[in-house]
Amino acid sequence: MLTLIWIVAVLAATLALAYFNASGLAFTAAIAVALGVAWFAHTIPGWLALALTLVFIVLAIPGNLPTLRRKLVSDGVLAAFRKLMPPMSLTERDAIEAGTVWWDGDLFSGRPNWRRLLDTRYPSLSAEEQRFLDHDVEELCAMVTDWETTQVHRDLPPRVWQFIKDRGFLGMGIAKEYGGLGFSAFAHSQVMTKLSTHSGTVAVTVMVPNSLGPGELLAHYGTDEQKRHYLPRLAKGLEIPCFALTNPNAGSDAASIPDFGIVCWGEHEGRRVLGLSVTWDKRYITLGPVSTLLGLAFRAYDPERLAGDREDLGITCALIPTSQPGVQIGRRHMPLNAVFQNGPTWGKNVFVPMDWVIGGQPMLGRGWRMLMECLAAGRGISLPSSATGMAKLAVRAVGGYARVRQQFKTPIGKFEGIEEALTRMGGNLYMMDATRSLTAAAIDLGEKPAVISGIAKLHLTERSRQVVNDAMDIVGGKGISMGPSNFIGAAYMQIPVAITVEGANILTRSLIVFGQGAIRCHPFVLKEIAATREADREQASIAYDAALFGHLRFAVSNLARTFVMGLTGSHFVGVPADVAPETRRYYQQLTRFSAALAFLADVSMGTLGGALKRKEKLSARLGDILSLMYLCSATLRRYEAEGRQQADAPLMHWAIWDAMFKAQSAFEGVISNFPNRLIAAVMRRIVFPLGRPYVVPSDKLGHEVARILIEPSAARDRLTAGAYLSTAPDNPLAQIERALAASVSAEPVEAKLKAAVKDGRVDAKLPPGAGIDVLVARAEQAGVITAAEGAAVIAARDLTAIVIRVDDFPQDLGASEMKPAASARQAPATPTVMHKAAA
Ligand SMILES: Cc1cc2nc3c(=O)[nH]c(=O)nc-3n(C[C@H](O)[C@H](O)[C@H](O)COP(=O)(O)OP(=O)(O)OC[C@H]3O[C@@H](n4cnc5c(N)ncnc54)[C@H](O)[C@@H]3O)c2cc1C
Numbered sequence: 001m002l003t004l005i006w007i008v009a010v011l012a013a014t015l016a017l018a019y020f021n022a023s024g025l026a027f028t029a030a031i032a033v034a035l036g037v038a039w040f041a042h043t044i045p046g047w048l049a050l051a052l053t054l055v056f057i058v059l060a061i062p063g064n065l066p067t068l069r070r071k072l073v074s075d076g077v078l079a080a081f082r083k084l085m086p087p088m089s090l091t092e093r094d095a096i097e098a099g100t101v102w103w104d105g106d107l108f109s110g111r112p113n114w115r116r117l118l119d120t121r122y123p124s125l126s127a128e129e130q131r132f133l134d135h136d137v138e139e140l141c142a143m144v145t146d147w148e149t150t151q152v153h154r155d156l157p158p159r160v161w162q163f164i165k166d167r168g169f170l171g172m173g174i175a176k177e178y179g180g181l182g183f184s185a186f187a188h189s190q191v192m193t194k195l196s197t198h199s200g201t202v203a204v205t206v207m208v209p210n211s212l213g214p215g216e217l218l219a220h221y222g223t224d225e226q227k228r229h230y231l232p233r234l235a236k237g238l239e240i241p242c243f244a245l246t247n248p249n250a251g252s253d254a255a256s257i258p259d260f261g262i263v264c265w266g267e268h269e270g271r272r273v274l275g276l277s278v279t280w281d282k283r284y285i286t287l288g289p290v291s292t293l294l295g296l297a298f299r300a301y302d303p304e305r306l307a308g309d310r311e312d313l314g315i316t317c318a319l320i321p322t323s324q325p326g327v328q329i330g331r332r333h334m335p336l337n338a339v340f341q342n343g344p345t346w347g348k349n350v351f352v353p354m355d356w357v358i359g360g361q362p363m364l365g366r367g368w369r370m371l372m373e374c375l376a377a378g379r380g381i382s383l384p385s386s387a388t389g390m391a392k393l394a395v396r397a398v399g400g401y402a403r404v405r406q407q408f409k410t411p412i413g414k415f416e417g418i419e420e421a422l423t424r425m426g427g428n429l430y431m432m433d434a435t436r437s438l439t440a441a442a443i444d445l446g447e448k449p450a451v452i453s454g455i456a457k458l459h460l461t462e463r464s465r466q467v468v469n470d471a472m473d474i475v476g477g478k479g480i481s482m483g484p485s486n487f488i489g490a491a492y493m494q495i496p497v498a499i500t501v502e503g504a505n506i507l508t509r510s511l512i513v514f515g516q517g518a519i520r521c522h523p524f525v526l527k528e529i530a531a532t533r534e535a536d537r538e539q540a541s542i543a544y545d546a547a548l549f550g551h552l553r554f555a556v557s558n559l560a561r562t563f564v565m566g567l568t569g570s571h572f573v574g575v576p577a578d579v580a581p582e583t584r585r586y587y588q589q590l591t592r593f594s595a596a597l598a599f600l601a602d603v604s605m606g607t608l609g610g611a612l613k614r615k616e617k618l619s620a621r622l623g624d625i626l627s628l629m630y631l632c633s634a635t636l637r638r639y640e641a642e643g644r645q646q647a648d649a650p651l652m653h654w655a656i657w658d659a660m661f662k663a664q665s666a667f668e669g670v671i672s673n674f675p676n677r678l679i680a681a682v683m684r685r686i687v688f689p690l691g692r693p694y695v696v697p698s699d700k701l702g703h704e705v706a707r708i709l710i711e712p713s714a715a716r717d718r719l720t721a722g723a724y725l726s727t728a729p730d731n732p733l734a735q736i737e738r739a740l741a742a743s744v745s746a747e748p749v750e751a752k753l754k755a756a757v758k759d760g761r762v763d764a765k766l767p768p769g770a771g772i773d774v775l776v777a778r779a780e781q782a783g784v785i786t787a788a789e790g791a792a793v794i795a796a797r798d799l800t801a802i803v804i805r806v807d808d809f810p811q812d813l814g815a816s817e818m819k820p821a822a823s824a825r826q827a828p829a830t831p832t833v834m835h836k837a838a839a
Contacts, residue, residue, distance in 0.1 A: 282296075
């Protein structure tokens with residue numbers, strides 16, 4: 001009995017010490033006490049106590065003496081680790097080291113500091129930014145329709161282009177000292193969101209100069225002269241910029257671009273200057289066809305050592321005026337029927353003076369690092385905002401449509417099948433908007449959150465696709481038939497653009513989120529890798545020893561925490577006292593997920609090593625868990641920031657339940673497919689000791705979410721806040737809004753009519769061709785409804801008739817004007833023919 005008590009006490013104490021991440025010294029002291037008890041109380045046989053004591057002495061002495069520990073353990077492991085670690089190219093290293101770690105670090109730590117999240121300043125607009133949104137952005141939206149740009153101009157109309165330039169839309173992020181608007185990331189995000197609720201073409205046109213491109217690169221890396229010359233011109237739209245990275249042979253694998261520049265002497269403005277002879281073939285370049293300033297990425301070589309002592313200098317970024325002889329632009333691609341300017345550019349042996357390299361000669365070969373560091377703007381702001389904008393349009397329009405469109409004498413939004421899709425739309429949008437705002441807040445705090453911006457890009461564009469797909473299913477034929485009154489078809493066609501650019505989603509999910517997250521967000525992995533690169537042996541040994549043993553403690557602690565929180569349902573996890581009581585459990589559950597992710601990540605990296613990089617299905621699921629925790633954190637932060645709106649609570653609850661269930665499935669996916677089955681079985685017992693506790697959100701909750709979408713309310717307004725709400729008679733969203741308001745106020749009258757027909761007070765048999773007006777007249781005569789009520793029903797039906805109308809066209813649809821001309825241009829000798837051949 002005494003033995004059993006001793007064993008249980010030892011196990012409980014070990015678990016408790018590990019749970020609280022106790023120091024090595026505390027463990028040593030606790031083991032010494034346990035052995036002391038064993039000796040004096042004879043809880044175990046003497047020979048066993050002796051054996052355990054000897055093992056303890058052998059381990060405890062070096063364990064607590066770092067110098068000895070390094071000699072006996074760490075140095076050997078470091079040597080093995082150096083051999084095992086797959087070689088990392090400079091471009092890989094730049095990609096991994098770029099940017100900063102923010103809340104993602106907490107989520108990977110096993111013990112997120114919720115206070116830190118709750119204390120993050122929630123973003124808001126300055127008075128000037130708000131004015132811009134309320135006036136300039138509204139005015140811009142009122143000037144365009146997607147249909148007109150797509151079908152009539154095949155471009156933005158000239159007066160819209162001019163308006164965009166004049167009002168500074170192309171320089172929102174450029175500092176005021178250079179003539180830009182100097183807006184915050186959040187303001188930029190709000191502008192992009194609103195534009196995307198109205199016109200994809202305007203949104204993309206404004207997006208590109210404000211994302212990764214000449215403006216952003218110049219601001220961070222340009223020489224003073226480059227900044228003084230270009231930034232004011234970009235801010236005022238005197239230059240139209242584009243940025244060209246993608247080559248036919250290097251899309252996702254952009255670091256392998258074959259475009260090249262050879263350092264050489266050349267003539268520029270009558271002088272002999274050092275520069276590069278550049279050859280490139282780029283495609284898909286947004287704004288390329290109308291650009292005046294081409295940002296170009298190419299690989300620089302210096303075979304004659306004119307600029308230094310290396311031949312392969314690496315990826316380099318330059319700004320080339322498109323007026324420079326040899327620069328070819330002007331031809332266009334047609335990106336899924338959207339008419340923002342997008343096309344190829346090419347050039348052969350174009351002389352680029354060294355002054356045109358961004359940052360000048362010292363920045364030769366630094367291009368990849370620059371691009372990786374500046375990616376956060378595009379990934380973290382522009383694409384998440386435009387994805388959220390499209391989802392807002394879909395939710396606002398389709399929620400209303402589902403209420404006014406009737407089939408089987410019932411608004412389709414009240415059928416459970418449609419309700420299910422509406423629920424997904426509402427819950428997803430609440431979470432998307434929360435994530436968009438929190439990510440912008442991080443960027444405004446000065447972060448360059450590499451992993452978080454990847455998460456936001458991937459998950460918001462994916463959810464936007466889900467929202468728009470659901471919207472299309474709900475709208476049916478009306479969504480498929482294109483024309484000025486189709487409010488969703490254009491978004492449906494344009495969603496794949498956001499999915500594909502700035503790191504296509506499959507690649508981002510499979511390779512980037514966890515690949516970068518595990519190294520950057522993990523508290524020790526980057527330190528271990530850095531130690532392997534340390535040239536000084538002593539320093540390397542000290543740094544690696546600290547990282548290795550820190551890592552071991554971290555892993556053991558997360559194992560214990562995962563198991564204990566699994567056993568206790570995480571009920572005892574501490575949460576800041578001031579969170580909304582209805583969300584308290586979510587913080588606890590997410591802390592459990594955090595520990596479990598850290599544990600699973602360590603086991604995966606520890607057992608699979610470099611092979612994990614090729615196990616994309618496993619790393620994608622681990623990345624999903626990290627991503628879903630970030631999305632949940634953003635949702636909880638939003639709920640607090642907006643004053644715990646009770647009417648919005650179903651949206652928040654649904655989004656979190658859904659995300660937690662998906663995270664559980666991702667855990668299950670990793671464990672079920674883990675190559676080592678023994679380890680998998682142990683992991684399952686530790687992560688889910690009492691089985692899988694999370695279930696899908698309930699249908700009742702889903703019903704509450706769907707109701708928010710299909711009737712006018714403050715909650716619906718908050719959910720779609722920032723959408724462009726036109727009052728123009730021919731704007732399809734405005735038509736829905738009018739029909740929705742009229743239908744909702746006519747519903748009680750319709751109910752009276754229905755009841756009167758049912759009990760025979762009004763004869764519902766209408767002569768062929770007779771409309772609702774006849775029934776209304778009979779009901780009025782029978783005293784069932786008043787004349788005003790009758791007028792309300794007829795008005796609602798008339799407004800609904802406008803909404804459900806679809807466009808039709810002459811028989812040729814104007815098709816004779818659309819001739820494909822795919823291979824009319826002569827491409828240059830593709831730069832896969834390497835530079836030496838050209839030289
Ligand atoms: C409308 C539009 C605008 C664009 N604008 C610009 C611009 O302004 N400037 C610019 O430089 N580029 C631009 N691009 C290019 C864009 O960045 C690329 O299309 C993108 O990088 C993907 O390259 P790809 O199309 O060649 O696809 P591929 O690289 O051929 O990829 C095909 C598929 O394979 C997947 N994949 C690739 N590698 C892996 C992997 N290791 N693991 C898992 N999956 C993988 C991808 O996710 C994708 O699903 C634009 C593209 C479009 C369509």
